Amino acid sequence: TFFEMLGNWSFGDYYKAEAIQWAWELLTQIWGLDKKLLYATVHDSDQEAYELWQKHSDIETSHISFHGDKDNFWEMGDTGPCGPCSEIHIDRGPSHCNKQGVPGHVCSVNGDCDRYIELWNLVFIQYNREEDRSLSPLKQRFVDTGxxxxxxxxxxxxxxxxxxxxLFMPIIMRIADLSGKAYGPKDGMSHRVIADHIxxxxxxxxxxxxxSNEGRGYVLRRILRRAARHGRLLGFAEPFLFHLVDTVVDIMGHHFTELVGKEAYIKMVIKxxxxxxxKTLDTGLHKFDEICARLDAKMIDGKDAFMLxxxxxxxxxxxxxxxxxxxxxxxxxxFDDEMDNQRERARKASKFGAGKNDEDxxxxxxxxxxxxxxxEKxxxxxxxxxxxxxxxxxxAIQLSQTPFYAESGGQVADTGRIYNDECEFIVHDVQKIDDAxxxxxxxxSGTVSTKILTAEIDSSRRADIARNHSTTHLLHKALRSVLGDHVQQKGSMVxxxxxxxxxxxxxxxxxxxxxKVEDIVNTAIRDNMLISTDIQSIDEAKASGATALFGEKYSDEVRVIxxxxxxxxxxxxxxxxxxxEIGIFKIISEGSTAAGxxxxEAVTGRAALDYISQMQASLLKVSELLSCPVNMIEQKLQAQKQHITDLENKIKQLEAERSLTMIDNMRAKAKDYSGYRLIIEEIPEGSxxxxxxxxxxxxxxxxxxVILCKKGDKLSILTVVAKNLLPKYNAGKIVSAIAAKLGGKGGGRPxxxxxxxxxxxxxxxxxxAIPEIIQNTQ
Structure with a gap:
């Protein structure tokens, strides 16, 4: 899923001779590769490249070979720029052949084994592929190497x-260290998958x-979940991938400086x-096992795969x-059919019932x-x-023009009325469908009129909406000031x-x-700053420093607030x-809606004053219940909390003393067996x-x-092995074997x-049966 491509390019400048000469110089003189192990391939039609290899390198002539389109002709698509390429291969030796012993196999460049591998591809872009599959020479020639x-x-x-x-081994060794599973080439697939994906x-x-669940975000989510799944195969039950971030940055950060300083952010996202x-994997795995258990054939139904x-x-x-x-x-x-059905349901739902046919x-x-x-109006x-x-x-009414704002950009629609002397409609929602x-x-009252009507919004409600919308802009800036520039708006409801x-x-x-966020916003409100609107081109707006929401589509002309x-x-x-005009700003809740x-949620203006009044009323009620003044509530609650803590600690102490007494009595009644003494007791329900x-x-x-404890129709079994009896006897094995007799399961430490x-x-x-069970677990 990730690799680094080295290369050099020429756009109408140097061409084949220089590309071949420099590639050979880098491989043999700078990197010191053995010339006798290097091979060059050229396209069947490219005699020029063949002769240039002979002229500008000291490669053995027998190591230059011609090949067809499959291996030595590059095309970007069915049509467009293309051209022959020359590849440099290296002979890793007979031991690298993965087809040794296969009858008729001969190791060769561009062959089907791992002995000869491609190191470098020099693409000479000199043609344009036409729709009729013919090749037309380009006016300018290009080099693209990789x-x-x-x-x-x-x-x-x-x-x-x-x-x-x-590049990989420090990551792989870190995975081995965290998992406790040593890495080996034969059984290290999960180590390799995780190292690549991280x-x-x-x-x-x-x-x-x-x-996310869409586009490139969904690709990232799939990569991360595949790595997490391979972590499960290595025994990881808790998040672990984020522990590998520092190792990646240690390896790559000296060159890719964009990684440095973002470690904490990357870890938080991944974790x-x-x-x-x-959270969903364990439940999903159980559901997957249920699906497999009921199958008569070896085919998982598409509906079940889609449900997962x-x-x-x-x-x-x-x-x-x-x-x-x-x-x-x-x-x-x-599966694809179910996916198509869901997309269709989502498409219909997104129209909010407005997608009417023309005849409607x-x-x-x-x-x-x-x-x-x-x-304006x-x-x-x-x-x-x-x-x-x-x-x-x-x-549903479409007007020729309207002052009603249609729900969009997170802002709710205006409400109000449409009326004349013949009718009156109460408007409770407005949606924009294309340009309507x-x-x-x-x-x-009345009936639909063909005469001119008055469209009038609820101005008081519009003012409240406007206050809240302007506040979201203040809040966005305040959050970035307090939390950092990684804060991006991901949605809003005004x-x-x-x-x-x-x-x-x-x-x-x-x-x-x-x-701090509240203080910054309220300071901006008290400063009574002017809010202005300009209509600009999208390029002018961005150049002026206006913030655009990521993923939002804008027209050529935009409103800048x-x-x-x-x-x-x-x-x-x-x-x-x-x-x-906003008056006052108050945050009423903060929480998580999704990972990251x-x-x-906040209120402004009149709603903020109402919220403060409710909080004051609640404080007065609490002060009455605690029989203390409002300014003493915190002190009174702390005293009561400490009193409760003291009582809980006393209860724990008494329970511990009772447990020790019970244990002494149990030990006194323990039965002797070969090499150990056995306690089997039932303790009170709910212990x-x-x-x-x-x-x-x-x-x-x-x-x-072996301690038994019932609770309703459930039975809990506890097994404890004295330190002196370890490792001969293992509590986890014993309790698992006992529970199996009753159709249960469990385990734990030795x-x-x-x-x-x-x-x-x-x-x-x-x-x-317990003594025999213990004997059988040794």
Whole structure:
């Protein structure tokens, strides 16, 4: 998934002679490769390159050979620039042939074994491939060469594979160290997969990529999850990939300086993704086993494969890997059909019911693009161009022009009314479908009119929305100031009653960070900075420093919202005219919405004052319950918390003392067996087995304890082996064997382990069998 390509290019400058001469000089003089081991190939038609190799290098003539299009002609596609190429190969020796002993096999350059490998490809771009497959000479000739650094390193360091070079081995050894699984060429596939994938992930994340469910982000997510899956094969149960980031940076960071300083960011992204994947992986693996268990044939249904993808986050290639391990195949066509069905459902849902057929509409006038006048006006006149009545009595109306803002860019639509002396409609939503503004309304009086109407928005509500939208710009700038430039807006919801802002960050904001953000925004509000709007070309806007949202599509002309010298963003929403109109800003919640995405919800203006009033009322209620003044609440709660802690510690102390007494009584009744004494006891329901196990380990000297504890129809089994009996006896093996007798399972450490089962029934026969079970586990 990641490699480095070395090369040099010429655009209408030097050509074949120089490219051949310099390649030979670098390989033989600078890197010191043995000339006798090097071979050059040229295209059947390229006598010129053949003679240049003879003239500008001292390669043995017998080591230059002609080959056809398959190996020595480069094309970028069915049409376009192309040309012959000359490749340099090296003979790694007979021991590298992977087809030794195959009848009829002969090692050769461009052959089918690993003895001769390509080091460098010199592409001479001199033709254009036409649609009729003919070749036309180019006016200018070009050179494009490529040599993989990893393969060059393999040869220079005399290694058998790229993975044995110092580009990979530090990563592989780190994986071996973390996993406790030594690396070997034959059984080290998972080490190699992880080493390759972590290099790709580090560079992609440093370059601004981000795991997601779409596009390049989905590719990264698949790569990361495949690496995590191979980690499971090495025994990793917790996130581990992020531990490899420093090793990658140590190897690559001296040259690729974009990695340096981003280590913490890359680790946070990778760890968050690993944790997210691990949560679904265990459940998904269990579901996969269920699917396989009910199969009559060796084919996994496409619907099941899609369910694993859609519900449990399994990329198809992960399901393929699991299926191969069990000898199953996958119904790929069925999977693709399910994927197509989901896309169609998503497409229909995205239209919000507005994707009506032409026959659903009643046209009163030609349905031309709607002119939006809402930036300047809260009220305007218009004609109804067409309308449609839905089964739910909601009327969809397209006007010739409108002051109603249609939901977009995270801002909710305006509400209001459309009316004249013949009718009145109450508008509760507006959606933009292509160039048409569709108003969703209920009829209050009259009937649809062909006369001119007044379209009037709820100005008070629009003002609240504008306050919140302007605040998102202030908040974006404040978050970057407090948390760092890695913060990027990932979505927003601008409502009349609140605002919601999603952004990239990988841990919860601290109380101090939240306060700093609030202070910065409220200071900007008190400064009453002017908010201005300019219409500029997209290039002018970007050149002026305006922030554009990543992934957002913009037209050639854009609206630039400037808040004095504080903030400048491309934005199509409605805004206050000055920050002072916002009044006050208050964060009411901060949390996570997805791996690496945080969300802030906040209120402004009247809603902020209402929120503060509610908080004050809550504080007064708490002060009444605690019988203390408001300014003493914190002190009173701390005192009560300490009192509760003291009582809990006292209870634990008493329970520990009771446990020690119980253990002394148990030891006194222990039965002697060959080499150990055995305790089998049942303790009261709901007992803390973990604490009891700790006490047992402290007290036992030559005993094995098997403790039974019921809770409803469940049975927990604890086994503790005295230190003096290790490693002859293993608590994990003993408890696992005991639980198996009851259809349960469990395990743990050699000195202490636990198991469980349901509906154990009569335990007398089990108790009698325990000494024999212990004997059989040695």
């Amino acid at each position: 040599a993989g650094l990893e393969r060059i390193t393999q040869v220079l360091q005399d290694k058998n594979t790229n993975y044995e070079t110092d 290099r790709c992930l580090c560079f992609a994340l440093a370059d601004g990529g981000f795991p 968050a993704e690993e944790e997210r994947f691990n 993808y859609d519900t449990y986050g399994f990329p198809l290639d992960l399901t393929m890997l699991l299926a191969e391990e069990k000898g199953f195949e996958i119904d790929y066509r069925g 509409w009643i046209e009163l006038r030609p349905a031309l693009p709607t002119l939006f006048t809402g930036y 809260h009220e305007d006149t218009a004609f109804i161009q067409r309308y449609s009545v839905g089964a739910d009595q909601v009327i 503004f569709i108003h969703y309304a209920t009829l209050k 409502h009349a009653d609140y605002l919601r802002f999603d952004f990239t960050h990988f841990q919860a904001l601290t109380g101090s960070e939240t306060n 400037s808040i004095d010298n504080y903030s400048k963003e491309l934005c199509g929403g409605t805004h206050a005219s000055a920050t002072g 995405i945080r969300r802030i 803390d087995l973990k604490s009891f196990a700790d006490s047992l380990r402290e007290k036992l000297s030559d005993e094995i304890a 000195d202490s382990a636990q198991a469980g089962c349901s509906n154990p029934g009569d335990l007398s026969s089990l108790v009698h």
